[in-house]
Amino acid sequence: MTDHKIRNMEEFAALSGLSRPTISKYFNDPASVRARTREQIEDALSRYEFRPNIYAMNQNRSLTKIVGIAVPYLADPFFAEIARTLERRCIDAGFSPILYSAHGQQKLENDILSGLAALKPAGVFLAPLGRLSDRGAIERFCRDVPTVLFDSNIEGMGEAFVGSDNYSFVRQTVDYLCRTGAPPAFFEMKTPANPNANKRRKAYLKVMADAGLEPQVIQIEGEGWGFEEIGRRGAHELIEKRALPTDTILCSNDRLAIGFLAGCYERGLRVGRGEGCALRVASHDDHPFSRFTCPALTTAAHEYELVADKCMQTLFSLIEAGGRFATRDETLIPARLILRASA
């Protein structure tokens, strides 16, 4: 390794005995030059350590190798996990992922989108805020940038949506709970930020109706992204008012359930499926922490890998199709039931 600093592609081209346009071609797509030339370049690359200037590279490109990944709330380990999986996929595919979190705020989501559009990314994975999203802003963004929505669907936005099949989630948990004990009551926030919550409630109602059972929906007040605290408060209120309609509670999502379990514990209510347990609690998402709750949480898991794979695959086709699909592509991935001690 010679440590002589290389200023630009011109210089590197000279050192590797090739012309600049050929080097440029190589960096755009190494497969576009002859094998021997490629070796020659890679040999020089190992000797001199040169990287083309990103800014100059992207300036004259209509589409860059950048892929944006935008999530509503990165401090939620669910999004951290899915973002991490997507990031890896992008790198493996030769793209440069850039990660953004809206931190639950509409203004930030809008800023992220307008900043992202200026980067001329090859494509974007967007998990929108949901109810709090500025539909106009997202629509305008999707007109400029090839976008795959994930996690939460906004009807008609983006070229495709990859998400979880909420009906599959709820049917599996409800079926299991009904099979092994009392039918569950459904526990959720009154004004959920995420459209999945509404889909899950509807799925619950449908599954219960199909089974000829009376649904029970418990809605608790609460705003924002502090789901655990809302769940905890809900548990306290319900137990205090003796308002639990049954001994089986199905939470809309794991973060609510984590709080709910904490509330039950604080009230001395033993949760689980064994004897001596007053309550069964189950939920959806398989949040990274749900195996460490007390008791460990029975839940329906996202197939993180499958979702990420499908996202990448969809974005690839989208890029190849020039950024537009004839019809909006929707993929729903079913859940995997995870049995633990809580139900």
Next chain:
Amino acid sequence: MTDHKIRNMEEFAALSGLSRPTISKYFNDPASVRARTREQIEDALSRYEFRPNIYAMNQNRSLTKIVGIAVPYLADPFFAEIARTLERRCIDAGFSPILYSAHGQQKLENDILSGLAALKPAGVFLAPLGRLSDRGAIERFCRDVPTVLFDSNIEGMGEAFVGSDNYSFVRQTVDYLCRTGAPPAFFEMKTPANPNANKRRKAYLKVMADAGLEPQVIQIEGEGWGFEEIGRRGAHELIEKRALPTDTILCSNDRLAIGFLAGCYERGLRVGRGEGCALRVASHDDHPFSRFTCPALTTAAHEYELVADKCMQTLFSLIEAGGRFATRDETLIPARLILRASA
């Protein structure tokens, strides 16, 4: 708002009745043009919606307005939280933060650093992997880019370090535990990835020695970033082998404690400070989930806001000083004790 698309700064300059260099000056620093001129530009800006091309802007700049934030593991809510706080500070200060996670892997950390260096960022906040970091790579990076290390210190790297005062953390928890019951045994991973772990063990040994007490360090096998599972397994092993040396356990960090508490629960061991409790457990970090454990975790909290403020402030001085400090600046921020039900 006229929706005529503006191609470049030249065109925008014409529309706003000013010259391009003046517009360029404004975008570099709005305060560098006369107030009236600024108004004139901002007025045009509101009518025409123009953003200079990022790539062209940064190409000829020696330092950009980009700030890199690199953490070892973003799926850990502690890092998600600190990254979020730093991100906000950067935006408020007019910088564009870009977030990176090494996902616990040395190769990724190195890739992030070399990619980041190519962006010519104004500065970087780097929380290194720690033991797994490639010291040479970090050293080389810090030579090129003004870097503030945070969370975990690597002696001599970067121009400054902002972190938590591990001695303050441990002294407060140990003091509290000693004051209210039996002196704690210290529970940790045998080969911790993070240098803070070592500092905490040393602090524990010192605080115990100063108090004339016999220290007890329990080390559990385990690699990687799945701290909760390691803590859980540790609890099972200790309880099974009746190897708990005392009824008071101080975990090195909250993620271990979260797992430890789960293990205790699974073993039917009641944790807390009330009567009927077999064990007290405390820890350090005030992890976002530590208030939802069963029981809620007594811990020593990072001052997220203070740390973030100090980081920003340090980076500002560093940038103003031209990227170099005469002497490496180290700031340690003390902890805040959080009393909950577990101890």
Next chain:
DNA sequence: GAATTTTCTTTACGCGCGTAAATTACTGAG
């Protein structure tokens, strides 16, 4: 109101690379 300072305009060049067109060199099949 003149002198000084600050701000803006004009002009012009350069950054590092993408990319197109025309030309030359190489490759492999017959």
Next chain:
DNA sequence: CTCAGTAATTTACGCGCGTAAAGAAAATTC
């Protein structure tokens, strides 16, 4: 060896902006 086809080279221009220099205009000072 010839010839078509592919690959690389040469040449040249453009992208959008930073920035420097010199001069004009405006603001400030006394």
